[in-house]
Amino acid sequence: MTKKVTITDLAARAQVSVTTVSQILNGKAARFSSKTVEKVKQLQKEMGYVPDFNAQSLIRKSGRTIGVIIPNMNNPFFSRVLLGIETEAIKQDYVPLIFGSNNSQSQETHYLFESVRRAADGMIIASAVSDINYIDNILNQNGIPYILIDQAPVVKGDRVDANNQKGGALLADYLIKNGHTDVAVVCATKPTLNLQERLAGFVETYKNNGTPIPEDRIITTEMTKKGGYAATKAALATKPTAIFGINDEVAIGVYRGLEEAGLKIPSDISVVGYDDIDLGEYISPKLTTVHQPAFEMGTNAAQMIIKRIEDHNEPIQQVSLPVSLVERDSVRAIN
Amino acid sequence: MTKKVTITDLAARAQVSVTTVSQILNGKAARFSSKTVEKVKQLQKEMGYVPDFNAQSLIRKSGRTIGVIIPNMNNPFFSRVLLGIETEAIKQDYVPLIFGSNNSQSQETHYLFESVRRAADGMIIASAVSDINYIDNILNQNGIPYILIDQAPVVKGDRVDANNQKGGALLADYLIKNGHTDVAVVCATKPTLNLQERLAGFVETYKNNGTPIPEDRIITTEMTKKGGYAATKAALATKPTAIFGINDEVAIGVYRGLEEAGLKIPSDISVVGYDDIDLGEYISPKLTTVHQPAFEMGTNAAQMIIKRIEDHNEPIQQVSLPVSLVERDSVRAIN
Numbered sequence: 001m002t003k004k005v006t007i008t009d010l011a012a013r014a015q016v017s018v019t020t021v022s023q024i025l026n027g028k029a030a031r032f033s034s035k036t037v038e039k040v041k042q043l044q045k046e047m048g049y050v051p052d053f054n055a056q057s058l059i060r061k062s063g064r065t066i067g068v069i070i071p072n073m074n075n076p077f078f079s080r081v082l083l084g085i086e087t088e089a090i091k092q093d094y095v096p097l098i099f100g101s102n103n104s105q106s107q108e109t110h111y112l113f114e115s116v117r118r119a120a121d122g123m124i125i126a127s128a129v130s131d132i133n134y135i136d137n138i139l140n141q142n143g144i145p146y147i148l149i150d151q152a153p154v155v156k157g158d159r160v161d162a163n164n165q166k167g168g169a170l171l172a173d174y175l176i177k178n179g180h181t182d183v184a185v186v187c188a189t190k191p192t193l194n195l196q197e198r199l200a201g202f203v204e205t206y207k208n209n210g211t212p213i214p215e216d217r218i219i220t221t222e223m224t225k226k227g228g229y230a231a232t233k234a235a236l237a238t239k240p241t242a243i244f245g246i247n248d249e250v251a252i253g254v255y256r257g258l259e260e261a262g263l264k265i266p267s268d269i270s271v272v273g274y275d276d277i278d279l280g281e282y283i284s285p286k287l288t289t290v291h292q293p294a295f296e297m298g299t300n301a302a303q304m305i306i307k308r309i310e311d312h313n314e315p316i317q318q319v320s321l322p323v324s325l326v327e328r329d330s331v332r333a334i335n
Numbered sequence: 336m337t338k339k340v341t342i343t344d345l346a347a348r349a350q351v352s353v354t355t356v357s358q359i360l361n362g363k364a365a366r367f368s369s370k371t372v373e374k375v376k377q378l379q380k381e382m383g384y385v386p387d388f389n390a391q392s393l394i395r396k397s398g399r400t401i402g403v404i405i406p407n408m409n410n411p412f413f414s415r416v417l418l419g420i421e422t423e424a425i426k427q428d429y430v431p432l433i434f435g436s437n438n439s440q441s442q443e444t445h446y447l448f449e450s451v452r453r454a455a456d457g458m459i460i461a462s463a464v465s466d467i468n469y470i471d472n473i474l475n476q477n478g479i480p481y482i483l484i485d486q487a488p489v490v491k492g493d494r495v496d497a498n499n500q501k502g503g504a505l506l507a508d509y510l511i512k513n514g515h516t517d518v519a520v521v522c523a524t525k526p527t528l529n530l531q532e533r534l535a536g537f538v539e540t541y542k543n544n545g546t547p548i549p550e551d552r553i554i555t556t557e558m559t560k561k562g563g564y565a566a567t568k569a570a571l572a573t574k575p576t577a578i579f580g581i582n583d584e585v586a587i588g589v590y591r592g593l594e595e596a597g598l599k600i601p602s603d604i605s606v607v608g609y610d611d612i613d614l615g616e617y618i619s620p621k622l623t624t625v626h627q628p629a630f631e632m633g634t635n636a637a638q639m640i641i642k643r644i645e646d647h648n649e650p651i652q653q654v655s656l657p658v659s660l661v662e663r664d665s666v667r668a669i670n
Contacts, residue, residue: 004477048476050451074414082408086435090442095449098433100421107425114430116385118453141383142339225617256617282560282591283618 005049013047014040025051064094066305067115067123069108073100075224075249076277077294078126081149084298085124092306094121101127109134116142122305126150145308149301150194158308160300160319164194167290167323168201171272172209174288174325175242179335180270181211184240186231186250189220195246198274202244214238221250228253236261241334242270248277248289255283266332276326285329293321340384348382349375360386399429401640402450402458404443408435410559410584411612412629413461416484419633420459427641429456436462444469451477457640461485480643484636485529493643495635495654499529502625502658503536506607507544509623509660510577514670515605516546519575521566521585524555530581533609537579549573556585563588571596576669577605583612583624590618601667611661620664628656 011018020032021040029037043049068085070078082098089096097118099111108127112135115123123139123146132148136157139146147158175183185202188195199218206213217238221231228250235243235254243258245251251273255265263269265285273280273289280287304317346353355367356375364372378384403420405413417433424431432453434446443462447470450458458474458481467483471492474481482493510518520537523530534553541548552573556566563585570578570589578593580586586608590600598604600620608615608624615622639652 048473050448050473050477073408073417074411076409076411079409079414082435083437086437090445095446098435100417100433102418102421110425111430113385138383138385142385225613229617252614252617255619259619278560279587279614282564282587284590284594 005047007049007051010040010043010047010049014043016040063119063121065118065120066094066096066302066309067111067118067120068096068098069101069111069115069123069125069127070098071101071103071127075247076279077247077249077275077292080277080294081126081298081301084295084300085302086298087295088299088302088306092302094302094306096124096302103127112138116144120144122146122309124149124301124305143312145305145312147301147305147308149297156316158304158317160297160304160321161194162292162297162321162323164197164323165201167274167292168198168203169205170201170290170323170325171244171274172202172205174327175244175270175272175331176206176209176211178270178331178333180240180242180331181206181209182217182240183213183242183244184217184219184235184238185213185244185246186219186221186228186235186254187246188223191246195223198246223247223250225249225253225256229257232257232261236263240269242272242331245271245273248273248275248280248287251287251289252279252283255287266330270331270334272331280326280328288328288330289326291324291326293323296321340382342384342386345375345378345382345384349378351375398454398456400453400455401429401431401637401644402446402453402455403431403433404436404446404450404458404460404462405433406436406438406462410582411614412582412584412610412627415612415629416461416633416636419630419635420637421633422630423634423637423641427637429637429641431459431637438462447473451479455479457481457644459484459636459640478647480640480647482636482640482643484632491651493639493652495632495639495656496529497627497632497656497658499532499658500536502609502627503533503538504540505536505625505658505660506579506609507537507540509662510579510605510607510666511541511544511546513605513666513668515575515577515666516541516544517552517575518548518577518579519552519554519570519573520548520579520581521554521556521563521570521589522581523558526581530558533581558582558585560584560588560591564592567592567596571598575604577607577666580606580608583608583610583615583622586622586624587614587618590622601665605666605669607666615661615663623663623665624661626659626661628658631656 007018007021011021024037024040085096101108125146126149149160187199203213219231219234221227228245232254243254245254251271254271265271273287276289276291280289300319307314342353342356346356359372359375407413420431436443460481461484484495522534538548554566554569556562563580567589578589580589586606589606600606608622611624611626615624635654642649
């Protein structure tokens, strides 16, 4: 085992002082001859010297670190959100520390502590399992700002989401227009706030249409492909002409359930989803859904938390991004 | 903005010394009365005190941190690998710092430096874009062990992968058994080592069967659903009876290309993939593929790197996990 290369090793090889090396590697190269600068930078590469994080954050007064906690890395919706966060963070020279809580409260708490321990300057939290007052307490006490994204419950702080109420209403309007008054919904057993709003927008639109959705037509399950698949039988038992999978993953599970029940989409039954993950275009028939701007939710969250890190006194920011109906091939007009 | 809660604040409130608090929070509570221990732990929660990472790693002699660089968070195969890494890391009280390089060499280098700066004790690298000698230099110079996983190129160090040569051969045998001697392959423009081996196993089996695959039947594209979709036309132009998508994502793209060309799988044409991502069971018809133990690749990589971190003198470990054919509904026997 080699020992970690230190700034002293590098300075000795370059035959300059430690201060000179430190200043050159911290953006103050202009003070030195280009020959010295080049020599130091060349040796840094050769010797594999990496400046120490703690030393550097002392100099810069910030570690330029954003802690990110998401519930489920296996859902492509969150992969897109992460990509947005990473893209914006890199642009502004911040480093995202990404933690997946796998929907476990103990893992979430563990990673929340780790983010604080590792000197996160701010946090983006897209997870809904924890008690928000607990999160708020830990982060506030340590002076760390945070932003809630998508499914985290409402508090008075910064927040970015997409308009779920409207998205639910868009789908309901579209199904009603196509003659589907008998619909079943496959939703979460413990719906997070965004799912509650999505469902409320959908249910209310049906109610206002004079065709309310009976409670037994709202089937609850796990928010995965597997969950949607498992719930299909119960949904079919209510004899709907269309099924709303509360997200695309669930709708794709319903596709499989219907296929195994010998039903064709959309000739025998219609299906809609929510999120617009790229997969929706690759299954057959292509899935009609609501587009959520996942990537933009990520970039917006990163922009907002960086703004907050750099000025704790900014007014509270709450951004609700627009959603839109994506009409594909999974709904048949039956009127 | 509140200031970060310090150990001194906590000690003052608890009316004990800083040393007492430090020892209680670092697993040496047995020396103190249960009343004192309880008081300190209760106040830690109330005040939201999080021990400083640097102070703690000095005490423990290690930050118990594993840096992880993966090429693409959007591929469910890597999400499974990550889940395996996380699961094992948590079990052994390590924290994974996860970075997605988005197949960009500059991002990869950036995150490699960040991992070293943030005191990673070891690295798991599943990325193939960088010059391996460059990685080896930086990490070796800093005494940081690393393990290569899946698509990273071979070096003499620790490594975990699945047997790609055999997986390719399994698929070829199966297709030949079902009468498909005219096959097209949709592969990567710049195949990484694992893809090269997979292709070699496939191509060699056909050669040994006396039905070699002509070069023009090997179509190259991007390793995504979109890439598979875009390559379908060129693959069809070679009039194959079956198409091998070099991974499941590509095969799912081919499904869409065939659907749009008006062809039915498997009655008009057969398709096979590789990876066994969960989606393969949710598309129609269900995809015949080779199972790669993605989760186990993650747990094995984490186990191996932790072993290496804790003993740099362990002999070199190279694990090749078994693969198996998963026969579903996307291949028709034509003989």
